Amino acid sequence: MFRYFLIVFLSLTLWACGSDEGAEIAPSGTAYWNNSSSVAAQKGNAAIRMEGTAGTQWQAEITEGSEWCSFSLSSKIATKEGTLVEGMNVLYVYYSDNINDAQRQATVTVSFAGGKQTVLTLSQKGQVNSPEFSTSWAEIPAYKEGTNFQYVTHYVNLNGKEVRNYSMCYDKSHKGALWVAYPLHSCYIGGLDRTDEWIYDPDIAEEYQIFVAKAYKEYPAYDRGHQIPSADRTMTREMNAQTFYFSNQTPQTGKGLNQSIWMNLEDKLRKSYMCSDTLYVVTGAYYGNASKQATDNNGVKVDVPTHYFKVLLRTKSGVSGKWVNQCDASQLQTIGFWLENKAYSESQPSKAICKKVSEIEQLTGFTFFPGIPQEVKNDFNAIEWNLN
Template sequence: MTLRYLILFTLSVLLLSCRKDNESPLSTGTAEWKDAPVVSSQSGNTVIQIQGVQGIKWNARITEGAAWCSFSLANSIPEKDGVLTEGINALYVYFSENTDKEDRKASISIQIGEGTPISLVLTQNGKISGTDAETDTKRPNKAWAEIPDYQANPAFQYVTHYTHLNGKSVRNYSICYDQSHKAALWVAYPLHKCYLGNLDRTDEWTYDPDIESQYQIYVKRAYKEHPKYDRGHQIPSADRTQTREMNAQTFYFTNQTPQVGKGLNQDIWQKLEEVIRKNYICADTLYVVTGAYFAHSNTKATDNKGVKTDVPTHYFKVLLRTKSGMTGKWVRQCDASQLQAIGFWLENKAYSSTQITKDICKKVSEIEAITGFTFFPGIPSQVKNDFNAIEWNLN
């Protein structure tokens, strides 16, 4: 009997040991791509999401493709260490432009604790003349009417945020984020009644998950200079009230700038947003680009960590739609006589009136000349070279 029990005990210990060893790699953590592991030939970045037990150390190494991939935007860093925090941990992978016609691959090995290394592969498409931008997975799709032309600038990061609507994944808004100013220079979005509902503001300010936090201003609470400066939205919270997800995305730190509160954000700017929602939305879709302009960086505001950030000198909105509002056609299928565009240009200052008149309007082409951006590319230039105040119900 004694020998029998001894044998059973020994087998039990061996089984438990085997089960523990087998389960260890599974329980340590996971690593996976946030988006599809295929990117366009353009330079950009993508994200690996790492999750696991808080406090466990991890290591990531680029084992293949380190010549064009890095864990840093500024330097070539093929290896990075970290410690897991609660929730999703973002590991950014930066890649340079692929000027060859052939696809190329980068291999990344991620070790989480004592677990088995996880291997991930990133594929970058080869350069395909004329069509590559249409299949770009990290930059906004240039086929969308609201997207301005891209500008090659190492400080610019292009991001599109998607949301779910009626069971489908649709674009919420796109941004051109300037890491040097820590602000979006433009935020582009379609505006249609399908985005509007009855939900209240989430008011849950947080980091944009697609942009490294070191390039963002931390304003969970108001700026130190409040009430002088509000956290002024670029795409308004009130333009995205159909679902909680789409509204929450308007409260990313990247969608706000220090905007004068009384007399601007709380008054004429808010009134302008209301007029746009009430008078300019149409069945054909209204296309909007809101932006911040920095004529200089002389004025600063202070975030919740004591970091100084540049204050925009001006704000703008440019709009495009069909004149009838119900052609049933895409704007690039319309001729100049069927389209209308207008721009609004305001200083970052307090205004004495909330009236939306042609006095704060400019031609879209004029705002293009000031900002250096090309808005609504692909539509006839004469549409942007003038505006008819009567067509926009303005005095």
């Protein structure tokens, strides 16, 4: 009889522990880089944002790279602990100059009461970083020398691997990117909301960037127009945060362009053109004989682009399982879009705003998709791109 009651008691106890009603919520937490897991060779700091149940205890340790990273600006501290509070919890990692040519990495392990642990990797670039991208990436235009050009690639951590987010050719004289190149694939698309936290690009000197934490003085005439859209990078917060660097925006006509035909074109790329084989995109700003200027939050004037463009490359089938540089001309397709920086009466992209990629090469002076046959760039089939 005693054994019977013991079994019943244990069964009821286990059932109660599995019930949501009246159960105590275990403390929990999560940690992630606030903006980027990749930093420049110069000394600085990176912020780790921690979120979770208020009152949860946490511990952080620099498990690799403690000789050049610290939790203190003035001394070497490799461990730190605390308790989560309501609102924002930020832990700063300070790093020294990397005087070597090679990139280096540090690892920070953040542990929360209850057993949850997050391992974060910080990559610091070396001195040899020009240009800062791999020419084997299909989306990268041919390198072009320019006195005011700076080439930058931003990386993110995705499923434990460092992957490229996007690359750009930044023109310090215009304080804007001439092109931003990136792969578009479902692995970059998730369900996160946009951060909307505009900040300086950490890889470009602030003196060469325009400060627009708030709208341009001329708003609503000009929006802070993204080149790589926020909506193209929603898998992780780090991905999305990097699209809100000042370097990734220019003064773009709002109503009739950024909020209309341009936005719908970006949406079409995600919904109709993105494919399993990857869609390769280069978005750019063209200044031509720019005569208009916009004003940033500090009263600094910046040139307004006269035109914007997008050039696209993908396999025709979208599911070939091949890299584009493994394909012959018959398996590939390209198209270009060329728009004035003005309000358009039509809201949907059509053949009227299309150009051959080779035509946009002639207009801009850049060579796009240099690894594919030239004949692919010399024509486009509007029907294949679902355009009238």
